[in-house]
Amino acid sequence: MYTRTTSSLSHRSAILKPHQQSKFRSFTTTNPFRAAYNMPQAPKIKKIEALPADEAKWVEFQKISWQDQTGRDRVWEAANRKTRGAAGVDAVAICTVIRHPRRKPSTIIILQYRPPVDAVCVELPAGLVDSKESPSDAAVRELEEETGYKGKLTFISPTIAIVQ
Numbered sequence: 001m002y003t004r005t006t007s008s009l010s011h012r013s014a015i016l017k018p019h020q021q022s023k024f025r026s027f028t029t030t031n032p033f034r035a036a037y038n039m040p041q042a043p044k045i046k047k048i049e050a051l052p053a054d055e056a057k058w059v060e061f062q063k064i065s066w067q068d069q070t071g072r073d074r075v076w077e078a079a080n081r082k083t084r085g086a087a088g089v090d091a092v093a094i095c096t097v098i099r100h101p102r103r104k105p106s107t108i109i110i111l112q113y114r115p116p117v118d119a120v121c122v123e124l125p126a127g128l129v130d131s132k133e134s135p136s137d138a139a140v141r142e143l144e145e146e147t148g149y150k151g152k153l154t155f156i157s158p159t160i161a162i163v164q
Contacts, residue, residue: 043113058082083128092139093126096151108147 064076084090127142
């Protein structure tokens with residue numbers, strides 16, 4: 001068993017002895033996957049197989065024919081989400097700024113298992129924009145769903161929203 005500790009002051013991970021842990025927030029686990037979820041077992045990939053286009057719920061593959069600056073014809077393969085709504089935005093990522101009267105500003109990150117890399121990834125809170133929902137509303141909703149924090153949108157750009 002090991003203890004991995006993250007200091008909110010230095011933003012570094014370290015393995016610390018018990019007498020050094022009092023000033024840090026920490027979690028203890030025998031399996032790093034469980035720490036992200038506090039679940040009884042680690043996630044595991046059971047099968048990988050080809051996905052037929054008619055079964056794909058979220059993405060479609062595209063073949064883009066284009067011409068480069070020299071006039072040469074080229075082909076690009078791309079994956080595109082099927083869920084893009086009228087706003088033209090299908091997903092949001094939220095960069096939070098937590099302000100406290102006696103502490104330095106901080107942010108929220110989440111640990112989430114991602115099957116394509118078979119690992120727990122460090123991410124910003126994020127999620128899909130529901131139909132008939134604005135990206136702004138989705139950012140505030142996703143922040144609360146993924147972290148429990150309620151926020152107020154203070155800035156939005158095509159790629160990121162800042163919620164306080």
